[in-house]
Amino acid sequence: MCGITGIFAFNLVGKFNKIHVTNATMSLSRRGPDFQDIYLDDWVALGHRRLSIIDTASIAHQPMWDESKRYGIVFNGEIFNYQELRDELIAKGYTFFSHSDTEVLLKLYIDQREKCLSRLNGFFSFCVYDKEQQSFFVARDRYGVKPLLYVFDEDKFIFASEMKAVLQYGIEKNIDHSSLYTFLQLNYIPAPDTIFTPVKKLMPGHYMTVRRQQLDIQPYYQIPYERGQENASGLSYDQAKEKLKTLLEAAVQRRLVSDVPLGSFLSGGIDSSVISALAARHKPDLHTFSIGFRDEKFFDETDYARAVAKKLNTQHTVFSLTNDDLFAHVHTVLDYTDEPFADSSALAVYILSKETRKHVTVALSGDGADELLAGYNKHAAAYRMQHPGWKETAVTSLQGLWKILPKSRNSALTNKIRQLARYSEGASLSAQDRYWRWASFADQDEALALLHPNLRAEAGLQEFMPRRNALLRTLPDRENINDILLTDMNVVLPNDMLTKVDLMSMANGLEVRVPFLDYQVVNFLFSLPESYKIDHDLRKRILQDAFRDVLPEQLYNRPKKGFEVPLLKWFRREMRSLITDDLLSEAFITQQGIFHYPEIDKLKKQLFSRNPGDVHARIWGLIVFQSWWKKYH
Known part of the structure; x- marks a missing residue:
């Protein structure tokens, strides 16, 4: 590397x-x-x-x-x-x-x-x-x-x-x-x-x-997926499980070749646990690494990671962090970012990479599994939209109610309302518009309104829409889950997830290897029908079923957590002055001439209100851009 x-x-x-x-x-x-x-x-x-x-x-x-x-x-x-x-x-x-x-x-x-x-x-x-x-x-x-x-x-x-x-x-x-x-x-x-x-x-x-x-x-390559072939592999579900196990084990084994110390990330989720389990078969002294969040217990999965490490008998290290530890690295990450990139979980990846590099030079990861096997909330939402029952119909019919109720990620109730609002909004859109909206933190009108009026024509639809259409070319009018996964592989995976891992790991001189993205694994998974990957009850179905016998039972039947950096808390406390008096101040915005301050002001007022919604993600995007702009201009 x-x-x-x-x-x-x-x-x-x-x-x-x-x-x-x-x-x-x-x-x-x-x-x-x-x-x-x-x-x-x-x-x-x-x-x-x-x-x-x-x-x-x-x-x-x-x-x-x-x-x-x-x-x-x-x-x-x-x-x-x-x-x-x-x-x-x-x-x-x-x-x-x-x-x-x-x-x-x-x-x-x-x-x-x-x-x-x-x-x-x-x-x-x-x-x-x-x-x-x-x-x-x-x-x-x-x-x-x-x-x-x-x-x-x-x-x-x-x-x-x-x-x-x-x-x-x-x-x-x-x-x-x-x-x-x-x-x-x-x-x-x-x-x-x-x-x-x-x-x-x-x-x-x-x-x-x-x-x-x-x-x-x-x-020279495109994923070999032909829409309309329900099961191009011709394999039964049980046969497909066995082939996935064989291909994925071979992919992991190939990625154990190294002349320097090698370990594996182990978050406690299914993806990294499967990779670690397969690696441990061929590397008895495998060292695994987890990151924990003492102040954010809802997102802390280190107990699950420890259970996996115990079952696999790996040398396991947990880096237990506070919100202060995370915040201490904010400016380091901002300074290393040389193009605006505002996936806030990059902070956690940076710290995990930094600490892991003290022990090994190479780490395996479970990246790519969500995009290949329908692991995200949006995949479950899309599946339910395509296979609706009375619950889905009721949620869609109550779109007006979800719009007026308070939404934020601060509590289970307001976060559920936020999710229901996004679901009902998506149900009324075309396949391409729905995908783009669910991938976005702001819709096109909201984003355009943020720009200075003098720049809106230059940034607007004449230039933007051909770019968007090219990114969404794999989505037909009546999409299925595999169509969505193919688009994820072309859009979200390389431009968000893999960019994040490459930047944050390489900033610490750590090589991260991704067995799920072995091309033989990818080609095989796109030959399988969507029913092998997701149903009403289970995401990443074939992966979970194929490796159920090698992982602890407590990993199953629990919601996907991921990790959310506590941006809202920081913005209201430690970073408040940076927002109000510096990067998003009226004086700086006016002098800069890129953004329309009245719209920035609306976002700031929403940020400090009782109904912040997803505004903290948009504020983070602005902070990232402003920090980058100051550095390069």
Whole structure:
């Protein structure tokens, strides 16, 4: 796991930007604390920061070159089937000077060019430089576990693992107001767009070829899902359970390869418990890690995690935190975030990664299971909407009542009213509008009203709607659960969940591996009917049933909790002055000229009222943006 960056200059103007490659590489030091190296020639510069995982010897440092010195690579990620690929290449006559997966990837590309991508089982972003052809080949893994940002203009092509490295090249920091408009709704910015107009994100499952002022982007993978095939696998439920167990165990086993200490996150939920159970079969000394919240007992699942660890006989460590511990890291997380990203649970992931890194360099996680197997509240809501009974009909008919009742996350009653209001609102919308609304913290009108009137046309529907439609292209008018899961895999997973884990883990030099996103597991799960994944009583049905015999009984039949950072409490106490007198003050908002202060003022009044609803999430989004704006402007 590493940080990568590079530049291909097309002319003398672009060539001047090569001087920034050292600073760009150094800005990625937390992604790769073990080693740094840079390559320079007339038109190209490549930079690499290394976190040594496989073959920690110096001969595996990057940029790495083949023996002919024609091909060089910078690579971020892991290839889990590299030994098998290495053996195939040796049989073809290739020789190897290291034991690294980097060299295998480089020589597989030399042998097969872009076709190599379909052979890789792992997660990655990388660039191969061909000196003879004077070209870059740049690729990103199937599901977007690893990031890749780029700039392409008439003078140069720039790429990097993070925005902070891209900005070192001195690009114009022009805000994309349509991206800002999207951020105000979702609290993140989906690929391929970023907060800056010149910077783009390479989409998951795509590669780029760069040759002298020509950029060609092509897809190499999409999830093999055909709508209308109820059970493309042809397997019965029991057969499917057995195959899932086999595939997932193989995925975990592949991800145990490491030359440095390796452990597993163990939250106490089904997903991480299954991964830990499978890892413990092949690693008897497995170390597991949990994070607990002493002040938020409703969200504390450490008792469940301890029960799993006891059953699996792992070396278990619990990091027990107070709200003060969480708050102490707020500004650290804000400072590391180099594009507006306002998933507040990033705070917990940051602390978990920071503490885990003191013990191991690699951790397995259960990320991806919710998106693959219908684990979220919205999936249960969508299923009930598609299979309504008298309860669902009653909730929908009472939409007017839910609108006027108090809603917040502060108590079980007001939170239930909030959920019923969102359900009834969604029932009246089209499939695409419903998905977008349930993914959002503000609707389109609310987000647009927040922007300064001078910016609304620039950020508005003419630019935004084509972007939204592209993100929701997998949702037909009458969607089923698998359609929703496919959209989650394309939208929520790479742009929110995986972005959060990559940023917060790599900020602490920790590699996180995600067995559920082994492409063989993903392809199989999308061949199964929705009835194998969810019904009226159970989410992630096949996963829960397949591993019921290896996990403690108390993990089952309990509500999904997740974790919510106590934003509302902080905003009303510790951060009140920051909100009222600094970042969201009338003076600053007016001087800045991006937001419409009367709408900001409405949100602040709602925040401090008895009926805050979900406003704290919107306030957090604004705080994240304002903190980011101050740093970069």
